[in-house]
Amino acid sequence: MIRYSLRCAQSHDFESWFQSASGFETLATAGQLACPVCGDTSIAKTLMAPAVRPARKAGETAKLSDPQSxxxxxxxxxxxxxxxxxxxxxxxxxxxxxxxxxxxxxxxxxxxxxxxxxxxxxxxxxxxxxxxxxxxxxxxx
Structure with missing residues (x-):
C-alpha cells in the first residue's frame, strides 16, 4: 500500500491510499479518482514528505522484545x-x-x-x- 498526497484542478488537497504506484495511474487515467470536496476527476499527485523515524543514537540498539512503552x-x-x-x-x-x-x-x-x-x-x-x-x-x- 502507498499513500499519496493529491490535489484536484480546483486546488483541493487530500490524501488517499493505493495498492501500488501503477494502481494510482490506472485509476487516474480511467477517471475513477474524484476529489472528495468538489467531485473533480482531474487529480494529480503533489509533493509529500516521507514518514522517516529519527536515527538511533550511536551504540543504541533495540530488540523486538524490549518494552516500547x-x-x-x-x-x-x-x-x-x-x-x-x-x-x-x-x-x-x-x-x-x-x-x-x-x-x-x-x-x-x-x-x-x-x-x-x-x-x-x-x-x-x-x-x-x-x-x-x-x-x-x-x-x-
Missing amino acids: ETEAALAQMRAHVEANSDYVGVNFAAEARRMHEGEIDQRSIYGEAKPEEALALMEDGVPVAPLPFLPTRKAN
Missing part, C-alpha cells in the same frame, strides 16, 4: 515478579488451585493455564484466582 515495561516487570515468586503448573492450574483450596496440598503461589470454563468454575466455588495480562513463556523445540 511504560505499560509494556510495567507488564514485563509484573511477569518477572510472578515468574520469580510463583510455581508454573501449566495446564494443571485448575486442579492444583482446587487441591490447595480444599487443603489437600500446601498453599503456595502458582500460575498456569486454565480454560475459561475451568477458571469460572474455580471462581464460582470461591477459589481465589485472577487472570494474568500475559501468556506464560513456553519453550519451543
